[in-house]
Amino acid sequence: MKPDNTELTEIGLAPFGGKGRILLLACGALAHEILTLIKLNNWSHMTLTCLPANLHLYPERIPAAVEVAVHKHRTEYDEIFVLYADCGTGGLLLDMCNELGVEMLEGPHCYSFFEGNEAFAETSEDEITAFYLTDFLVRQFDAFVWKPLGLERHPELRDMYFGNYEKLVYQAQTNVPELDEKARRCAARLGLKYERRFTGYGDLETSLQKVSN
Template sequence: MTQTSVPDDRTLTDEGLAPARAGRILLIACGALAREILDLKKANGWNHLDLTCLPAKYHLYPEKITDAVRETVAKHRAEYEDFFVVYADCGTGGGLERACKELGVQMVAGPHCYSFFQGNESFAKTAEDEITTFYLTDFLVRQFEAFIIKPMGLDRHPELRDMYFGNYEKLVYQAQTDDPALTEKARACARRLGLEFERRFTGYGDLEATLKTL
């Protein structure tokens, strides 16, 4: 599977893949956010931020996230003045937040990326009314087969669709970019799951606002 991310055990500096200079901030991010973070770095000239990504597949195994973040901070502690974890809680049950406090590093606020892309305050207001809504981001639309269809076995057993999605009514595509082709792919995803479709342009939401504070 091709995904836009930095190799798991390397650090992206402005000079390319190389040892990072001391005094910089290392972003430890979900691989599913790599493209968005790199775009924001380029657009805003955030040359003081370096990026390393954990595997995007940890979306499927959130119990691995906290230990992986701990290991990454320990690995690079001597190289960086500070760290910032570009994950929300993401299914860790508060474990990631507790680990970040112990490590003395900050992280993105919110329960998951759907919330901080829409804006945590806005998402909190709509979440109760959208309990039957399934969300996709740009990354998940691009990787729909790899992260939704295949892990759920729907490629082999399409009859399982009703078991997984029978209680959902709508698919909301949270668009980070204006890409007509991606919108059409998201619409096709909704049809495949038998759900109503809504495109909601969020841009980068609280992700951009948070990284600006660094």
């Protein structure tokens, strides 16, 4: 079952081999973070391949894209771990992973697992007026926020989209001053207060540590 109008080209980013190989099938928005963790922990038995990050703009297409990739690689690896949270699929991705017999990340979305699912669940109701960015989304703000909403052509729509938000929370995975400054500019462009919150890799890292054993 191939999703219509979805580019399924995978990006093999960490072609490590070895006995007992594990394939990490991930969202392209997590590629930089996963590669960093692989290198830091010397997980040479893991291979990373990514589906396009822009699938996040079409969450209904994610389950079928994951299904195609799992079937493609199943015989090549001892284990496949899906590095997506629910990501707006309404439980359909979890159902697909259960049907395929593969595990996936826990949590509703990357903002939750970067902060830690338990911690995010405790604070999310109090931050209903917060708009979140990760390292990836700060880097790709125009491509994944500004342009998809049509704000480069119609900046007057900004308040319609963001009028109910009060602050932009930058969930920083790394301590990079340039990203901090860019996130501040993103908040200013959206007319929101700015808060930087260092999360590190959160449950992404702890989940990979469990898989690596």
